[in-house]
Amino acid sequence: MYLTLQKISNALMPLRQFLLFSAVCLMLFIAYQLIFPVAVSVHDNLLKICLLGLIWLLLFYSIIITFSGKRVDSIETKSWLAKFKHKLASIMKGCFVIFFFILTVAIVIISTRMLNVL
Numbered sequence: 001m002y003l004t005l006q007k008i009s010n011a012l013m014p015l016r017q018f019l020l021f022s023a024v025c026l027m028l029f030i031a032y033q034l035i036f037p038v039a040v041s042v043h044d045n046l047l048k049i050c051l052l053g054l055i056w057l058l059l060f061y062s063i064i065i066t067f068s069g070k071r072v073d074s075i076e077t078k079s080w081l082a083k084f085k086h087k088l089a090s091i092m093k094g095c096f097v098i099f100f101f102i103l104t105v106a107i108v109i110i111s112t113r114m115l116n117v118l
Contacts (some may be wrong), residue, residue: 001097002067009067016064023057026050052114059107063100 012019033047076082 001101002093005063005067005097005100006069009064012060012064013068016061019057019061019064023054023061026054026057030054048114048117052111055107055110059104066096066100 030047030050033043033050037043
């Protein structure tokens with residue numbers, strides 16, 4: 001699972017600047033809508049869609065930042081401390097993958113509920 005997320009993040013790495021720029025634009029638009037409110041329900045729906053897009057952009061950006069780079073699987077030293085550190089790092093990476101999977105499922109559930117409200 002970690003390798004899959006690493007392949008996805010390496011494939012999305014060229015889009016990192018675009019995702020960050022889009023997230024900043026959406027945050028500015030949301031701030032503008034909250035500062036200068038309009039009583040029309042169309043703007044409320046647009047605000048919900050912008051918030052949903054911002055959540056997805058932040059998820060993709062955090063996956064890119066977290067899982068990009070090379071994975072080191074080999075251990076050069078044979079000491080028990082180095083093996084323990086490697087084992088602990090692999091366990092933490094596994095927990096991190098599970099966290100991102102749960103986060104993705106939660107965002108999908110939030111997205112479907114928000115789109116049903118629209």
